[in-house]
Amino acid sequence: MRTNEIKHRLNQGGHSIGTFFLEFNTTGIGRLAAEAGSEFGVFDMEHSGWTLESIRMLIASTRSSTMIPLVRVPASDYHFIARVLDMGAMGIMIPMVESGEQAHQIALAAKYPPMGRRGAAFCIAHDDYTVGNVAETMESANRESMLLAQIETLAGLNNCDAIAAVNGIDVLWVGQFDLSSALGIPGQFNHPKFLDALRHVVETCRRRNKIPGMMCDPTNGKQLLELGFRMIAYSTDLWIFQAALRTGITELKSAASAIASNEKPAE
Numbered sequence: 001m002r003t004n005e006i007k008h009r010l011n012q013g014g015h016s017i018g019t020f021f022l023e024f025n026t027t028g029i030g031r032l033a034a035e036a037g038s039e040f041g042v043f044d045m046e047h048s049g050w051t052l053e054s055i056r057m058l059i060a061s062t063r064s065s066t067m068i069p070l071v072r073v074p075a076s077d078y079h080f081i082a083r084v085l086d087m088g089a090m091g092i093m094i095p096m097v098e099s100g101e102q103a104h105q106i107a108l109a110a111k112y113p114p115m116g117r118r119g120a121a122f123c124i125a126h127d128d129y130t131v132g133n134v135a136e137t138m139e140s141a142n143r144e145s146m147l148l149a150q151i152e153t154l155a156g157l158n159n160c161d162a163i164a165a166v167n168g169i170d171v172l173w174v175g176q177f178d179l180s181s182a183l184g185i186p187g188q189f190n191h192p193k194f195l196d197a198l199r200h201v202v203e204t205c206r207r208r209n210k211i212p213g214m215m216c217d218p219t220n221g222k223q224l225l226e227l228g229f230r231m232i233a234y235s236t237d238l239w240i241f242q243a244a245l246r247t248g249i250t251e252l253k254s255a256a257s258a259i260a261s262n263e264k265p266a267e
Contacts (some may be wrong), residue, residue, distance in 0.1 A: 007091075016232070019234050019235060043089075194208055
């Protein structure tokens, strides 16, 4: 398995900045994002409606780039985790992780023996169709793959220490919309209760030597970094596109309006 540069950098105390994809399932989107500097990309199955076939294409067309392809599966079932890894994903994000036992079952599904019980198939997409030493391939996959457990419920928040304690879980990823809703303050990301929850996740990660992660927008990314988050996803493809398009169109409409005003004949 190829070296997961961002996992090694994060494990050494560094940072990594990437993005999410929910809308544009095209053959060029991963390479386009990589060229823009995205170090990892999360292809989302939970909210996009993308099928496994769509995810397979997105991973395959991204693996030639420098960007690390990750996938958010819709649930923690074995068949989602193992199949997406076999397609070549270098990490899995799992929503609604609420207990240490659930995190343990996720790790078992994602890792080859002796760490887990992932079914073995080789010379396929995940090892780039290469013939190699089976034991070395399994060890490499266990070492280089990432598991991101989403903390987005009250149970997950209360049990995040037990989740972080599981061998194989690399990242506690805050799902901000669901977690703020669970706290009774939907969308209030500067509310003291939400900020306290973020600090709790960060402190848990520090204590357990795990990585705190979260999505950001241009207004709160610096704040998250200052709080201690080290894996940051800058927005999503559709929001980035919409914001850039809105900015450009607004500026052009303003310019057109100004020209029209100047050209209006005096009465």
